[in-house]
Amino acid sequence: MPTPAAVLPDEVSTDTLLLHVLDVSLTGIQLLRPVYAAEEQTPVDFAFVYTNPAGLRISRVTEPLRGTLLENFPHTHAAGVLAYYQRAFAADEPLAYEVNYQADGLDNYLRFQARRSGEHLLVSFTDTSDQPRSAVEESLRLRQATEQAALAEAERQRALLYRVFEQAPAMICILQGPEHVFEFVNPPYQALVGERLLVGKPIAQAMPELAGQPIFALLDRVYRTGEIFHAHEMLVQLDHANDGRPHLEQRYYNFIYKARYSAAGQVDGILVFAYEVTPQVQARAQVQDLNEELAALNEELRATNEEYLRANTELAHTQQQLRQLNQELEQRVQERTQEAQTARLLAEVQKQRLEQLFLQAPAAICILDGPALVYELVNPAYQQLFPGRTLRDLPLLEALPELRDQPVWHTLQQVYRTGQTHLELGIHIPVARTEGGALEDFYFNYIQQARFNEQGQVDGAVVFAFDVTEQVRARQQVQDLNEELAALNEELTVTNEELHESNTRLTRTNVDLDTFVYTASHDLKAPITNIESILLALRDTLPAPVLEDAMVAHLLDLLGKTVARFQFTIGQLTDITRLQLAHTGPLEPVELARVVADVRLDLAPLLQAASTQLTVDVAPALVVSFSPANLRSVIYNLLSNAVKYRGPNRPNVVQVRATQEPGRVVLTVQDNGLGMTQVQQRQLFGLFQRLHTHVEGTGVGLYITKRLIENAGGTIAVQSQPEQGTTFTVTFPA
CATH class of the missing domain: 3.30.565.10 (Histidine kinase-like ATPase, C-terminal domain)
Structure with missing residues (x-):
């Protein structure tokens, strides 16, 4: 049988006694009010109503607690305290809970007892911070500290990876799970669809216009097999303007689908690295159209001129060479893409994924550190440009001294100094591929981008370079063909000579008219000046009574205004003549x-x-x-x-x-x-x-x-x- 409770004397006030008990209690006591979200039956948080002195001491605060549990102690959600409060509020009996709480400024092993009291939750809790800890507690604290440190390091690596992805000029995203849910997209990838929400949505829901295109099937295959997929100039049609237009714009992309593996070695996502090549595809189409026009023109001239026939034959041969050159170029791009494959490291998972991305990228990528721009990381595509030359851990000008007086060095310094990204297309950079070798002419498309540390300060630079030497040379060959066509068209200009002579005579006539206006305005200046002098002499020599005569004063004033208008008009005529004689002033x-x-x-x-x-x-x-x-x-x-x-x-x-x-x-x-x-x-x-x-x-x-x-x-x-x-x-x- 339970021990009967002692009865308090009548003179003892229970309200006063309760307040005194709460004040002297060594156990923390809290009274909380549930907080609900809209249309929710379960509390999402609890607001503090009362905390006794022991509760304030254990919570390491000196002032009464205000606000909610999550606002004052955010870690209670991860530690399971909030879920325990929700269970206790829903139950009809007291519930207990123990936790080693190491967050929000606390380092306590806490024991809780809580139950619902009407529309409030009453919580009693104690800690063991001032008592010797058992071996089990110490082991638990050590294990939790180790887990927290590992989580913090993993999060730091993840933040570093995402920060590099955010600054990368290529389009990068991470898809999670078999539904390919967008876990991360960098700004260039997000720019594909403007303000359309991507993160958190499956790709089929976020980009429904891809239905009927190969993308979904390719992603499913990579997720199922784990095999890397390389796309070269693939047509992908998106609703870039988000206006639901029926005819989508045609754009072409080179991209890589790379399976992401969990710690257990299972595929749990896909890394996407892409960049747009629509201008190159369109340029090649324009070159093909030009070749077809040239062939048609040569066909028309063949009947009248055997010389044109030979030129046609040479042009066809050149076209064949150009197509062969394009095929070789495409084959080289594919070969270099295949060469930039996965290289797994034995370090942390996040660092491994980052370095795999750099090593597999089809572009030549390097990371330069500090104001001396020391090579910190060089991917194989970049090193392949300089076989036999040591780059890693050397300042840029020590590794490649021939770049000292070239624009690429000055723009890199400017990027490091200002933090602004610099883009160059088809720039000529003479470099030596081997140590001590002769300079060779290369052409690159490259992006120089500042790298920022966690404080937002520039601490290095990232360079993405694409070797376009073959494209530039092909473009030069096309230009030579255009010059040959211009030579043929020059024969047609003979018929325009008569029109040119007529224009020349008309120009001479205009010059004669301009000279006449200029001469007339110049010759009028002297008489007007003389009239002005006579007017001034009259004002100085006429007697005062005559000057004061109303008619004389009116006439003199009228004459002065007339002279002024003449001078203004002559000045305007002079300006007009100057406009005719001189096209414009120095800009x-x-x-x-x-x-x-x-x-x-x-x-x-x-x-x-x-x-x-x-x-x-x-x-x-x-x-x-x-x-x-x-x-x-x-x-x-x-x-x-x-x-x-x-x-x-x-x-x-x-x-x-x-x-x-x-x-x-x-x-x-x-x-x-x-x-x-x-x-x-x-x-x-x-x-x-x-x-x-x-x-x-x-x-x-x-x-x-x-x-x-x-x-x-x-x-x-x-x-x-x-x-x-x-x-x-x-x-x-x-």
């Missing part, structure tokens, strides 16, 4: 923002007088290729017109913007002024065209502006609505 890189700021400063009195609200959005880094003086003239003309032709019934608002686009910079000047009709817009850039007579001008400013822009290879366009405003759009060569 040089000009900072667009600085020129806009200078013109804004020059127009400050005009902007202030018109109360103009001017907004400028031009990035300081924007640079255009233009004559500095001509660029200032263009911006001055457009900005001053936006102020002069403002609307009289509303505040003047002018906006200047510039954006960078591929190969060009686009400048817009927008106002809310008088605006123009469609007819006026067609007349706008004509010589001596004045569309608004209430503003002083000669009608040549926009004509000169258009000529300056077009002479420099740019364009200018206008959009306008009457009483709404005008927008000028100018494109400059970048």
Whole structure:
């Protein structure tokens, strides 16, 4: 029979006694409230309601616990404590649990007793940190410490592997299990389908458009047999834009499927290493099309010219050589791909997979360490370029001193200094294949990429190189064929000589007209200057009463304005003549923002007088290729017109913007002024065209502006609505 409990005297308060018991207890006591996720019946976490002093001491905290169990002690999930709490809350009786907890700042062997109390969970727990540990506890702690260290090392190796994969320029992914679930994809692989979610999904679900293509069957075969699969220029069609288009784009890839093995030696996944070769395939198709066109042309000329027949025969022979060369090149690529096979190491599993990837890659890959760029790792394809030369553990310039003054060395230094990736296509690099041998001409496509340590600092460089010497030489042969075709076409240019002579006569006529305008404007300067001098002499010599006469003052003022307009018009004619005689000023890189700021400063009195609200959005880094003086003239003309032709019934608002686009910079000047009709817009850039007579001008400013822009290879366009405003759009060569 159970021992009957002693009865407390009536004067003892049970509430006070309970608080005192919790305060003096050497056992940790906690009261927790379950936390549920949406539409879940089982708690996903527990929130702290109360913890007694002993519980705070065991938990190594001094302040009352707030928040949830996982927020304060994340390791409770891995240690099984959270699952134990969930079981205890679901049971109708107390449950016990013991664990050696070595995380979250704790190193205790804990014993728990917990049961549900209404809508709360009551937990009692003790630790043995201040007591001698048994041999079993010590053995358990040692085993757990060893396991944690092994897990940490494995995770570090995994993070290193993934970091290298993330920085690799090739497309890399890891597929897990027989369903080929995406476990990892690097940025180049993810870029194939944009923002489409891949990780965590089977490839058949993530890329359903691959159905009917060979990919799924190949993956199943590699997973089933463990055999490596090499694909050369295989057609793979994906919905790259994720818009569900019925006709998918045709792209070609070289890739490797390599089985991944578990610790038990069983296939548990597939490594994929791929890169796109669509440009090479299309280039070869273009070469084939060119060959067919040349054959057709030679067939047409055979009946009239035996010389062309011989040329046709030579061309056919050259085509045969080119096809044979392409076949040999493809065979070499396959041979080099087969040579870059698996090389298993006896080190950790993650390091083994990484080195296998480097050794099996069809590209020549090396890893350079430190500012001296010391060869840390060289794969067989890279070493094969230099048979008999020692590379490993030597600085780059000590191993290959002939690279010192070549661009490849300078770009490597720049990559290490800036961390920015550098790409070269078909670059010429003379190197000696053997020690002390003669320099040989090679051509490479290569990528130089910075390697970053765990602190995000550059500590080395990774180089991916592809030997394209044969392709470059083949391209040179095609160029020779094109030159032969150009020689044949040169005979056709004889018929154009008469047109050329006509154009020459027309050009001479234009030059004569330009010379006449220039001479006329020059000859008018002297008489206008004399009239201006006479006007100044009249102002100085006429008596004061005469100058004060209203009619005389009006006439003198009218004469002065007329002289000024003559001088302005002559200056414009001189500018027009210079435009005709000189195609454009010297082009040089000009900072667009600085020129806009200078013109804004020059127009400050005009902007202030018109109360103009001017907004400028031009990035300081924007640079255009233009004559500095001509660029200032263009911006001055457009900005001053936006102020002069403002609307009289509303505040003047002018906006200047510039954006960078591929190969060009686009400048817009927008106002809310008088605006123009469609007819006026067609007349706008004509010589001596004045569309608004209430503003002083000669009608040549926009004509000169258009000529300056077009002479420099740019364009200018206008959009306008009457009483709404005008927008000028100018494109400059970048």
